Amino acid sequence: MSIWATLAGAAAGLLLGGPLGALAGAAAGGAIDLGVRRAASPERRRVAFTIAAIALAAKMARADGDASPAEFATFQRLFHVDASEAGNARRFYELAQQSVAGFEAYAEQAAGLIGPGSPLLEDLLDALWLIAAADGFDPRELDYLDKVAARLGFDAAAAARVRNRHTAPADDDPWTILGVEPGADAATLRRAYHALVREYHPDRHLAEGVPAEFIRVTEARMAVINTAYARATGRAGA
Secondary structure, X not given: OOHHHHHOOOHHHXXXXXXXXXXXXXXXXXXXXXXXXXXXXXXXXXXXXXXXXXXXXXHHHHHOOOOOHHHHHHHHHHOOOXXXXXXXXXXXXXXXXXXXXXXXXXXXXXXXXXOOOOHHHHHHHHHHHHHHHHHOOOHHHHHHHHHHHHHOOOOHHHHHHHHHHHOOOOOOHHHHHHOOOOOOOHHHHHHHHHHHHHHHOHHHHHHHOOOHHHXXXXXXXXXXXXXXXXXXXXXXXX
């Protein structure tokens, strides 16, 4: 069953509770238990991740006062929304998009259910940056992204690492992405690269609860890491 079919039912709300469950229940048109529940299963983590991503993406689209078609198109591309499921996806998106208010509760529940600052939530934050970039960064969107990052459990350094992947790269960007000092030797680069592959490989994120429909974000991040490693090793060998 696709994640969209799961979210279309009130069961998604019952599975989670709290503000994320309330959004699922509203989209399904059913009453739900609002008690917050822990994500004790991969399915619950998968549903929690997806509803949080939809809610936070939709509210960010309102942050600059102009929810553009380009932002929703990017959302659809990242979430791999098939035409047959577009109605379910849009229903969730439009419900959450009614105002920017309330994003804090969504982000905080996601952190509690999935784990503050976890790789899965880094996927979510990456997606928000990609959607914000669709029509150019607005200062209000950047402020929103900083606040969401903090509520998701990322400290300033971790939030800056994600930001650096999406803003104008500096000349030493490969080193920043790999987390090493400029001019690091080949052995240091190799260790850093393999550590990132272990942490961010799409297969790991699928196992931990990222829906298959959303795996494009982790694939895009791995492409950035691979490119950075190739550039850095090319310079180290020059």
